Amino acid sequence: MDFATLETLRLKHPAWRLLVADHASLIVSFLHRVFVESNARATPQRELVLRLEDHLHALRERRGEAAFPRSAGAYLDEWAADSAGWLRKFYPPDTDEPHFDLTPAAERAIRWLSQLTEQPFVGTESRLLTVFHLLQEMTEGTEPDPEARLVELERRKAEVEAEITRVRAGHLDLMDESALKDRFQQMSDTARGLLSDFRALEDGFHALDRRVRERIATWEGTRGDLLETVLGERDAINGSDQGRSFRAFWDFLMSPERKEALTRNLERVLAHPAIQSLQPDSRLPRIHFDWLEAGEHTQRTVARLSGQLRRFLDDRVWLENRRILQVLRGIEKHALAVRTRPPTVPLMSLDELAPTLELPLERPMYSPPARTRMADEEVLEATEDVPSEALFNLAFIDKARLKTHVREALQSREQISLAELVREHPLQHGLAELVVYLSLASEDRRSSVDEARTQELFWTDASGHPRRATLPLVLFLR
Numbered sequence: 001m002d003f004a005t006l007e008t009l010r011l012k013h014p015a016w017r018l019l020v021a022d023h024a025s026l027i028v029s030f031l032h033r034v035f036v037e038s039n040a041r042a043t044p045q046r047e048l049v050l051r052l053e054d055h056l057h058a059l060r061e062r063r064g065e066a067a068f069p070r071s072a073g074a075y076l077d078e079w080a081a082d083s084a085g086w087l088r089k090f091y092p093p094d095t096d097e098p099h100f101d102l103t104p105a106a107e108r109a110i111r112w113l114s115q116l117t118e119q120p121f122v123g124t125e126s127r128l129l130t131v132f133h134l135l136q137e138m139t140e141g142t143e144p145d146p147e148a149r150l151v152e153l154e155r156r157k158a159e160v161e162a163e164i165t166r167v168r169a170g171h172l173d174l175m176d177e178s179a180l181k182d183r184f185q186q187m188s189d190t191a192r193g194l195l196s197d198f199r200a201l202e203d204g205f206h207a208l209d210r211r212v213r214e215r216i217a218t219w220e221g222t223r224g225d226l227l228e229t230v231l232g233e234r235d236a237i238n239g240s241d242q243g244r245s246f247r248a249f250w251d252f253l254m255s256p257e258r259k260e261a262l263t264r265n266l267e268r269v270l271a272h273p274a275i276q277s278l279q280p281d282s283r284l285p286r287i288h289f290d291w292l293e294a295g296e297h298t299q300r301t302v303a304r305l306s307g308q309l310r311r312f313l314d315d316r317v318w319l320e321n322r323r324i325l326q327v328l329r330g331i332e333k334h335a336l337a338v339r340t341r342p343p344t345v346p347l348m349s350l351d352e353l354a355p356t357l358e359l360p361l362e363r364p365m366y367s368p369p370a371r372t373r374m375a376d377e378e379v380l381e382a383t384e385d386v387p388s389e390a391l392f393n394l395a396f397i398d399k400a401r402l403k404t405h406v407r408e409a410l411q412s413r414e415q416i417s418l419a420e421l422v423r424e425h426p427l428q429h430g431l432a433e434l435v436v437y438l439s440l441a442s443e444d445r446r447s448s449v450d451e452a453r454t455q456e457l458f459w460t461d462a463s464g465h466p467r468r469a470t471l472p473l474v475l476f477l478r
Contacts, residue, residue: 014085014105019113026068027079027086030055032110035102039290041199042092042099049073076100088203104200111193130186177274184275191287364445397429397436406440410478418474419455427459434459434469446477 010016021027034040034051052072060067068075080089086106089098143149166173175183252258269275270285405425409416418437427433434457441447453473461467 015109018109045098
């Protein structure tokens, strides 16, 4: 409650603007009678204009014709403008007539003003008992020790049994009129407050829908990321504390047994003389039906927003497909234009005419490398003479050159066997070079070795003798 925050609320919050409006009495009295007192939602403009005209006519008869000179439609448009924010103007599906509904901020201001009037009875016992019971429920609900929970249950069991014994003996502890009035007043305020909670919850869903539409309109990423973001926000709303509390309330209210018990208890309490002396609100006998109507309206609003969001996404998909078709039609027009005089220079180059598919099951499984065992043995001094000519008889195999042979051969074909590769590039170092080719095939995951088929390779060794080797069929694939 610092100065900067209060100044911002005074300038921007609709509830504060309603309290300081020039015709606040007119606005609050009309909105309270139409929306709050009768729990009306989504009222058509035609009906609302007629009711406001009647309200203005009654005020002009008492205060003069110059009291409120503007028309009812002008007042409604002013109250629904962004500068006011007391009514929400919208178009329901399948209708071209605007409808109006009260905003949560305006309803909060109206409820606060209704509490300024003098109450016929002010009690504190029920609120203290509510605080006590809520604290007790939270304490028991967070107790992880089973023994402590059993001790508390045994204590309540003893209290219930003692009360049963007193009732059987004819001793009844009846609630006096002051305690009854105190609890009834708190129940009445809480019941009316639930109706405003429904409107606030519905307004939250509308705000979420606007944010999602703005994000869709300015989205530049992929469609999958957009759907993940949208559905994530919907799940966040449903999984929030407010959403879970609303589902629990709705499940409780939809139970037939609890609804019948609520109706029976309301009729019995309202028939008590002490409660009738308080002149209770005429809406209280059917307050639970108002809850159902408000809850169903909220559920329909959520379903309608979801349907609109789905159609909005479908429209974006249709626009993207239309843009793709326009690009293709443009390419066709350009192709027809140059059909009689094709260009002499290449326009573009493609690496491949078809995509390369690599299925997951075609990938080789991981094989761990062999571990070299180190033996800690004493190194003996050499005693024999080794001729130095043996060092010069070793052949060097250029592995990169063999890789180049394979890559060049696959540029003009999809696959090539090791026998065909040896025929095109004869072995220069005999068996050692052949072993390197086999090593390249084992390292390349696109190569394959068919054990069921064989191939024969021919070459000439350094001494001029012909050699032949029979191996399984080795294929290098592109």
